[in-house]
Amino acid sequence: MKHGWAAAxxxxxxxxxxxxxRQNLALVMTTVAAHxxxxxxxxxxxxxxxxxxxxxxxxELHSAGLLTESGSVPSGRAGRPGxxxxxxxxxxxxxxxxxxVGHLGACVVDLRGEVRVWLRVAAANRNRRAEEVLAELTxxxxxxxxxxxxxxxxxxxxxxxxxxxxGDAPGTVERAPNLGWRDVAASELCAHGLPLEVxxxxxxxxxxxxxxxxxxxxxxxxxxxxxxxAALVVGGRVFRGARGFAxxxxxxxxxxxxxxxACGARGCLEQxxxxxxxxxxxxxxxxxxxxxxxxxxxxxxxxxxxxxxxxAGEALGTTLAGAVNLVDPAAVVLGGAYAELGDWLLPGMRRxxxxxxxxxxxxxALLVSALGRRGPLTGAGMAAIRRIIEDPAVWRPTD
Amino acid sequence: MKHGWAAAxxxxxxxxxxxxxRQNLALVMTTVAAHxxxxxxxxxxxxxxxxxxxxxxxxELHSAGLLTESGSVPSGRAGRPGxxxxxxxxxxxxxxxxxxVGHLGACVVDLRGEVRVWLRVAAANRNRRAEEVLAELTxxxxxxxxxxxxxxxxxxxxxxxxxxxxGDAPGTVERAPNLGWRDVAASELCAHGLPLEVxxxxxxxxxxxxxxxxxxxxxxxxxxxxxxxAALVVGGRVFRGARGFAxxxxxxxxxxxxxxxACGARGCLEQxxxxxxxxxxxxxxxxxxxxxxxxxxxxxxxxxxxxxxxxAGEALGTTLAGAVNLVDPAAVVLGGAYAELGDWLLPGMRRxxxxxxxxxxxxxALLVSALGRRGPLTGAGMAAIRRIIEDPAVWRPTD
Numbered sequence: 001m002k003h004g005w006a007a008a009x010x011x012x013x014x015x016x017x018x019x020x021x022r023q024n025l026a027l028v029m030t031t032v033a034a035h036x037x038x039x040x041x042x043x044x045x046x047x048x049x050x051x052x053x054x055x056x057x058x059x060e061l062h063s064a065g066l067l068t069e070s071g072s073v074p075s076g077r078a079g080r081p082g083x084x085x086x087x088x089x090x091x092x093x094x095x096x097x098x099x100x101v102g103h104l105g106a107c108v109v110d111l112r113g114e115v116r117v118w119l120r121v122a123a124a125n126r127n128r129r130a131e132e133v134l135a136e137l138t139x140x141x142x143x144x145x146x147x148x149x150x151x152x153x154x155x156x157x158x159x160x161x162x163x164x165x166x167g168d169a170p171g172t173v174e175r176a177p178n179l180g181w182r183d184v185a186a187s188e189l190c191a192h193g194l195p196l197e198v199x200x201x202x203x204x205x206x207x208x209x210x211x212x213x214x215x216x217x218x219x220x221x222x223x224x225x226x227x228x229x230a231a232l233v234v235g236g237r238v239f240r241g242a243r244g245f246a247x248x249x250x251x252x253x254x255x256x257x258x259x260x261x262a263c264g265a266r267g268c269l270e271q272x273x274x275x276x277x278x279x280x281x282x283x284x285x286x287x288x289x290x291x292x293x294x295x296x297x298x299x300x301x302x303x304x305x306x307x308x309x310x311x312a313g314e315a316l317g318t319t320l321a322g323a324v325n326l327v328d329p330a331a332v333v334l335g336g337a338y339a340e341l342g343d344w345l346l347p348g349m350r351r352x353x354x355x356x357x358x359x360x361x362x363x364x365a366l367l368v369s370a371l372g373r374r375g376p377l378t379g380a381g382m383a384a385i386r387r388i389i390e391d392p393a394v395w396r397p398t399d
Numbered sequence: 400m401k402h403g404w405a406a407a408x409x410x411x412x413x414x415x416x417x418x419x420x421r422q423n424l425a426l427v428m429t430t431v432a433a434h435x436x437x438x439x440x441x442x443x444x445x446x447x448x449x450x451x452x453x454x455x456x457x458x459e460l461h462s463a464g465l466l467t468e469s470g471s472v473p474s475g476r477a478g479r480p481g482x483x484x485x486x487x488x489x490x491x492x493x494x495x496x497x498x499x500v501g502h503l504g505a506c507v508v509d510l511r512g513e514v515r516v517w518l519r520v521a522a523a524n525r526n527r528r529a530e531e532v533l534a535e536l537t538x539x540x541x542x543x544x545x546x547x548x549x550x551x552x553x554x555x556x557x558x559x560x561x562x563x564x565x566g567d568a569p570g571t572v573e574r575a576p577n578l579g580w581r582d583v584a585a586s587e588l589c590a591h592g593l594p595l596e597v598x599x600x601x602x603x604x605x606x607x608x609x610x611x612x613x614x615x616x617x618x619x620x621x622x623x624x625x626x627x628x629a630a631l632v633v634g635g636r637v638f639r640g641a642r643g644f645a646x647x648x649x650x651x652x653x654x655x656x657x658x659x660x661a662c663g664a665r666g667c668l669e670q671x672x673x674x675x676x677x678x679x680x681x682x683x684x685x686x687x688x689x690x691x692x693x694x695x696x697x698x699x700x701x702x703x704x705x706x707x708x709x710x711a712g713e714a715l716g717t718t719l720a721g722a723v724n725l726v727d728p729a730a731v732v733l734g735g736a737y738a739e740l741g742d743w744l745l746p747g748m749r750r751x752x753x754x755x756x757x758x759x760x761x762x763x764a765l766l767v768s769a770l771g772r773r774g775p776l777t778g779a780g781m782a783a784i785r786r787i788i789e790d791p792a793v794w795r796p797t798d
Contacts, residue, residue, distance in 0.1 A: 016447075020419070048415075217641075218640070218641035230725070232725075232726070234638070239633070239726070240727070241617070241726055241727025241728065242616075242617035242727055242728055242729035243727055243729070243758065244727070245727040245757070245758055246725065246726050246727040247725065247727075248724040248725065248727075248757050249724070249725060251721075251724045251755070251757050252721035252724055252725060253717055253720065253721050253755060254655065255654060255655065256653065256654065256713075256717050263757055264754065265720075265754050265755040268755075314655075318652055318655050319721075321652065321664075322650075322651035322652050322718075322721065323725055325647040325648070325650045325651055326629070326631075326645065326646065326647065326648060326651060326722055326725065326726070327631070327638070327640055327645050327725070327726065328639070328640025328641050328642055328643070328644040328645040328646075328647075329640065329641055330641035330642070355663065355664050355665075356650070356652060356664040356667075358644070358647045358650045358662055359642065359644055
């Protein structure tokens, strides 16, 4: 009998001296990112590396412009204070890009995770030619890069957020129904000269939440607006599924014989809590800023709006309770445009989660994202710098 | 701003010479497990290790009784054939144990994954004292170990399958409702002198399927009988969730206002497809071998039995379609006792999956386990040997 472990063994690589150095460079960078500013001694203590090894690694990262060393931190012992290692606020940076249904965006994030440039322009992208959309995005990105350079930043990697399914072919959007895209080679069409990765906006919104949020490493991030998407963050990573299509919360059935959905099935969550369904129930039309108009109605005590939001919250809660029983996250985060509707969605969601989850679900485990609509673009910029921090050897000027 | 990457950085360990050797021993073992029998040269080629390194590692594994080297395999080049490395069929072995509601089980599995000893005894364990159950299990395990020794096997690690939730405390069953257990320190009470791990039976059934099955690395394994459990296998590992409670498929809502479930919520899957609900609808009483009686009625064309199974299949399909949209597995496997009901459950499941999954769900992606009820105990034995194969340095006689 063969053991069915071929996949695990194939991915196994022999440990080598060169691989060790690369791994240890990454270890120092991620340690300073998580715990810095800190002394060389503190890095050695946390990582288990010798002081000499840390010094050699830090020197390399310093000369690549990735770490700075200045000021002082208490060494925790008697004697003079050590100098403080920190991620550089100049030099290598990440470029985040976004194609939305109604806008284009570009941002530049420095290694410390701070957003230094933020551009967002209105654009009617629904059913517009992808080439045109991405040419305009390239122009926006060039403006952002120009502004970043003026502050001493040098974007070296880019990530693009799209409201669609990103398939197996790298850089390609397999399907984005709200844009009218099918098999668009986005990374080729967006020609700003940096290596570009493409990811789903819900995934990037969730990563932004992970990196800037309350600190949970395992959560479901619900990102609702035109459609309802979700991302499962597991151990600090987006869980993508066997073919990269995990997170389609909007098409989990709420009532097996409910109304017919655009996907062809009946009773999907989108038919109860999707923007179109909620606006219809609230007696509002679609269009730009529909969510803001809905929130304003609810704030004014409009009964139809309140009723529509309560039913939507209940349906979201029922579906998320099932998801919690299935994947056991530590928290659920309501993000995207729906973060602005939290006051009215949360009560129904909390009730359903409390009743239906097998393990006790504390009310504080349901959170509203502080990033909201800014999530996907922020996440794209941060994902770009994460590439650098997790494998700094790739970004040395000599490479 | 601190990056929220503390967890990742904390788990980072400095790469060391000793760690490298340990990692490379594991690499050789997992390579031979997945691709053997094979020559030393083939191991070197697959792993990227030098011939000299492979020789030194193989010598160590050989003298620990973990690898054998005999016979010959074609070297793929001109000249004499190489000798064949294979996992040993004698020496270190795994002990699998199981506490069921109506039985106890013990098995011994050799390093090649073959079940060499299999014992299963009837036992009325529902609401019986845990101490008593585990003392009887110890006796059964001693018989199994005795038989294994007579064949030249030496069990060195054990894994116990229980129909319950295994929490954070290692070796402890937090809750097993069908046994009446709560916070039972199973690994202390089962005193056969080997290191013992405890895991949920659905997880172990899924691992058995992974290791002996068709080869998918990402699937949902549904393990139904008294309750309905599931295990998510992701990249060849059981996905456990933030607190170890993932896979509670039986309490995903099918109809939000359906019948009240034992868990307190309404309309859970167990109310439509759990053994008790299906037997009631089929007009059958509970008791030993209820699933076999149900299958026999269905085979005889009994209308109530067929109707009950069709409705159960539909409910399973609806719920699994939602799960597929959420976690995107490559396959769904029907295991446990319900594997015997596949002929009648599958049509409804297939129909629902085809209608409700967002990506095309090919009929062949829904499978019936060949192991069925034997899954959890087989999985326990194989999990024990997997501990050895994945970290052979721990099991050297010198340690």
